[in-house]
Amino acid sequence: xxxxxxxxxxxxxxxxxxxxxxxxxxxxxxxxxxxxxxxxxxxxxxxxxxxxxxxxxxxxxxxxxxxxxxxxxxxxxxxxxxxxxxxxxxxxxxxxxxxxxxxxxxxxxxxxxxxxxxxxxxxxxxxxxxxxxxxxxxxxxxxxxxxxxxxxxxxxxxxxxxxxxxxxxxxxxxxxxxxxxxxxxxxxxxxxxxxxxxxxxxxxxxxxxxxxxxxxxxxxxxxxxxxxxxxxxxxxxxxxxxxxxxxxxxxxxxxxxxxxxxxxxxxxxxxxxxxxxxxxxxxxxxxxxxxxxxxxxxxxxxxxxxxxxxxxxxxxxxxxxxxxxxxxxxxxxxxxxxxxxxxxxxxxxxxxxxxxxxxxxxxxxxxxxxxxxxxxxxxxxxxxxxxxxxxxxxxxxxxxxxxxxxxxxxxxxxxxxxxxxxxxxxxxxxxxxxxxxxxxxxxxxxxxxxxxxxxxxxxxxxxxxxxxxxxxxxxxxxxxxxxxxxxxxxxxxxxxxxxxxxxxxxxxxxxxxxxxxxxxxxxxxxxxxxxxxxxxxxxxxxxxxxxxxxxxxxxxxxxxxxxxxxxxxx
Numbered sequence: 311x312x313x314x315x316x317x318x319x320x321x322x323x324x325x326x327x328x329x330x331x332x333x334x335x336x337x338x339x340x341x342x343x344x345x346x347x348x349x350x351x352x353x354x355x356x357x358x359x360x361x362x363x364x365x366x367x368x369x370x371x372x373x374x375x376x377x378x379x380x381x382x383x384x385x386x387x388x389x390x391x392x393x394x395x396x397x398x399x400x401x402x403x404x405x406x407x408x409x410x411x412x413x414x415x416x417x418x419x420x421x422x423x424x425x426x427x428x429x430x431x432x433x434x435x436x437x438x439x440x441x442x443x444x445x446x447x448x449x450x451x452x453x454x455x456x457x458x459x460x461x462x463x464x465x466x467x468x469x470x471x472x473x474x475x476x477x478x479x480x481x482x483x484x485x486x487x488x489x490x491x492x493x494x495x496x497x498x499x500x501x502x503x504x505x506x507x508x509x510x511x512x513x514x515x516x517x518x519x520x521x522x523x524x525x526x527x528x529x530x531x532x533x534x535x536x537x538x539x540x541x542x543x544x545x546x547x548x549x550x551x552x553x554x555x556x557x558x559x560x561x562x563x564x565x566x567x568x569x570x571x572x573x574x575x576x577x578x579x580x581x582x583x584x585x586x587x588x589x590x591x592x593x594x595x596x597x598x599x600x601x602x603x604x605x606x607x608x609x610x611x612x613x614x615x616x617x618x619x620x621x622x623x624x625x626x627x628x629x630x631x632x633x634x635x636x637x638x639x640x641x642x643x644x645x646x647x648x649x650x651x652x653x654x655x656x657x658x659x660x661x662x663x664x665x666x667x668x669x670x671x672x673x674x675x676x677x678x679x680x681x682x683x684x685x686x687x688x689x690x691x692x693x694x695x696x697x698x699x700x701x702x703x704x705x706x707x708x709x710x711x712x713x714x715x716x717x718x719x720x721x722x723x724x725x726x727x728x729x730x731x732x733x734x735x736x737x738x739x740x741x742x743x744x745x746x747x748x749x750x751x752x753x754x755x756x757x758x759x760x761x762x763x764x765x766x767x768x769x770x771x772x773x774x775x776x777x778x779x780x781x782x783x784x785x786x787x788x789x790x791x792x793x794x795x796x797x798x799x800x801x802x803x804x805x806x807x808x809x810x811x812x813x814x815x816x817x818x819x820x821x822x823x824x825x826x827x828x829x830x831x832x833x834x835x836x837x838x839x840x841x842x843x844x845x846x847x848x849x850x851x852x853x854x855x856x857x858x859x860x861x862x863x864x865x866x867x868x869x870x871x872x873x874x875x876x877x878x879x880x
Contacts, residue, residue, distance in 0.1 A: 311349075316492040317499045320532030322517060325352075325488050329538055330513050335469040338455075339540075341484065342410045342423055342464035349491045349528070357483045358407040364481055364512070364539060371507055371516040371536035373485040380408030409471075409482065410464050423464055425457055432477070432550070433470050446470065450655035451617060451627040468540070475542030477550050481512075482540040491528040496521050499530060512539040561651045562659035564601045565666045574668060579651030579659065597648030598681075600636075600673055605734035607643055607665035615725040622694040623677060631655065634681070638674035638691050640732070640833075642667070646681075692840040693731040699847040700727070700751070706854040710863065715850060716755045726750045732837045741832040745839070749806040752843060753799055756780055764860060777803065787858040795846045801825065802839065 311319070333339060343354040357375035359367050367374055383401035387394055400407050409429060414421050425444065430437075435444040435456055444457035457466045471482055496503055496519055505518035515536025522528055545553040561580040569575055577595050584590075584597040611618035611625060619626045626632040633653035636644035650659060672678075679687040689695065700716070707714045719727055726747030733740040756776035764783040765773070773779050777799045784792045801824050808818040822828065826835050857863030 311492070313494055313499060316494055317501065319350075320490045320492055320499065320501065320519065320530065322488060322490060322532055322534040325534060326515065326517075329484070329486055329536075330510075333468050333540075335467075335472070337468050338458065338465040339468050339471065339484070340463060340465050341471075341482075344462045349493075351489045351491075353487045355485045356409050357485060358409055358475070358478065358480045359483045359539070360405040361479050361481055361542070363405060367481075367483055367537060367539065368509055368512070368514045371514050373487075373537065374404070374406045374483055375408060375485070378412050378414065380406075380411060407480075409466075422461075423459065425459070425464070425466070429470075429474055432474055447630075449630060450657060451630045452657070471540060472543040473548045473550065475540070476545045476548040477553060479542070481542065484538045484540065486515075486534065486536055486538070488534040490532045492530050493528055495529040501530070501532075512541065513537070560656045560659075562656070562663045564647060564650060564663060565668055566595055566599050566601060566647060568668050577647065579647050581648040581652045584648050584651075595647060597646060599647040600644050600669060601647050601650060602667050602669050603643045603645070603662060604665045604667055605639070605641055605643055607662055608637065609734055610661060612729045612731065615728040619728060620731075622689045622691070622697075623680065636673050636677035638676045638689055642670065644673050644677070691732075692837060692844060695844055696730055696840060696847070697727075699844055699851070703847055703851050703854065706851050710854050710857060711760075711859060713757060713760050715757055715760075715854060715859075716752070717757050719751065719755060723750055730840070732840065733833055736832045738832065741836060744836055745802070745806050748839065748843060749802055752846065753777060753803055783859070784853065787853075787860070789853050789856075789858050792849070795849050798842045798846060802843075 340354055341356040343352060345352040355373065355375065355377060357373070357380075359374055379402075380400050383398050385396050385398055385403070387396075407426070409426050411424050411426065412421070413424060425435075429435075430444065433446050433456060435446055437444055442459040443455060444459075446454045446456045448454065455467070456470045457464065475482055492499060501519045503519055503521060505516060507514065507516040509515075513536065515534060518533050518535075519530065520533070521530050546555045548554045561578050563576040563578050565574045566577050567575040577599075579601075581597060583594060584599075585592060585594045586597050608620050608625070611620050617627060620637065623637065624632055624634055631653060633645065633649050635649075645662075650662065654662065673681075676687050676689055679685040688698075703716065704714060704718075707716075729747060730744065730751065733744060753776055756779065758776050758779050761776075761779040761783040762770055765779065765786055769782055769786075773782055777796060780799075781792065781796045801821065804821045805818075805825065808821050819828070825839060830838075853859060855863060
């Protein structure tokens with residue numbers, strides 16, 4: 311580098327400006343860094359300092375906490391003629407605590423750094439071990455990246471740091487030791503040896519220059535040593551129960567009707583201002599006012615099955631929140647006005663508002679019977695019945711066989727089962743994904759190992775694929791009437807292979823036409839495929855319960871029927 315460039319670099323003006331700049335609450339702040347690549351050595355470490363000690367901390371640029379310190383220790387002292395030993399959680403009684411802890415295992419095991427356990431528990435952070443990220447899940451179910459740990463750097467979001475400091479009544483001291491090296495001497499750079507200390511606001515630093523005197527490859531250095539304090543938020547902004555202020559809830563207005571001029575009638579979903587059956591808020595729309603939405607409103611939740619579950623008449627976000635809904639229609643979803651305000655977080659109310667439509671028809675009979683008449687009523691929607699029948703088959707297998715005819719899906723494939731449904735649109739992409747998922751559930755999951763045990767040995771070597779093994783196993787057990795279901799499985803597998811797995815062409819059009827693709831919309835086609843899938847599951851439940859696959863029938867029967875009765879559709 312040129313003499314002028316090295317002189318500027320050793321002055322560390324840019325580094326100091328970066329370390330002292332204003333920080334946004336959402337910013338990821340570097341609280342640990344070890345970087346000695348190139349002609350420099352930059353180190354950042356941090357300490358939690360009691361707010362009562364900030365003047366002492368800012369009195370000099372020296373650090374309050376060194377690497378390797380802040381671990382449990384003991385102090386030995388003498389008092390009243392005797393020796394005493396006191397346990398110290400952080401190694402001394404200064405009140406200074408670590409936020410990032412060095413874990414050193416003497417080259418026997420790999421060293422690493424970790425975040426303070428108290429900080430992790432304070433914010434109830436989830437540790438993504440694969441990425442070494444720490445994530446905070448708020449009350450609405452949103453995930454926020456709070457900390458990232460890399461081999462030589464740790465970053466933590468400022469908001470969570472300052473919330474923690476508020477309750478701890480502490481400041482965060484970001485300690486830095488940045489050294490820049492030059493192959494030129496101080497004399498060549500026009501710099502003088504030595505330097506001075508400075509303080510400005512909540513920062514204190516010292517900048518010093520020195521010569522190596524011909525030792526090593528470098529001629530001179532500039533060292534920036536200091537601390538920069540981060541102050542806490544007010545306790546009312548800590549978000550911590552007992553200290554933080556209660557968050558005000560907001561409510562969205564939804565369409566509840568159309569007036570005589572054809573204009574939409576809107577009303578707030580705030581349940582506190584809605585009428586009820588006890589005389590409250592007379593004249594206002596009732597809590598149980600139906601609100602209608604396009605069916606696509608649920609696609610957001612189907613696309614994130616690890617977080618949300620769309621079930622028969624209920625939407626859940628983990629165990630954080632849930633809302634009853636009427637999802638028993640072909641072309642819409644309905645919910646009560648009061649439930650939208652009471653149960654949905656504001657962000658999700660906005661999502662539902664975007665899909666809000668004027669009322670068209672009423673609530674489903676199934677939903678009315680359950681919600682108003684308190685009657686136990688089964689859903690007739692194919693996606694709801696499919697899940698029930700799948701579980702029914704699993705229970706029958708456990709009871710009668712001791713093994714599963716359809717193996718449980720791997721965690722990475724569970725979403726295929728959770729998302730089986732009649733699609734909300736005629737998008738080819740959605741149709742292909744649903745065909746793929748149904749194939750994984752019904753065909754790829756067949757227990758080939760157990761089916762092979764049923765098939766005579768001389769027949770096994772000529773069989774290819776799980777469908778052929780199922781067909782041979784059923785034939786070996788004397789179960790009849792399987793041809794229709796085997797044919798359905800083969801058509802479904804061919805449809806998957808020609809659509810989701812390969813480029814579409816004439817072969818796809820030929821196979822798709824067998825399911826009515828081209829003559830009907832894709833929603834209707836997939837509804838028909840689901841109905842055939844239900845008949846297939848019904849048949850398997852009947853086969854298993856009959857005891858023909860090598861288990862015990864659920865009820866004793868005289869003789870051995872060749873035709874298996876399907877499961878009931880209760």
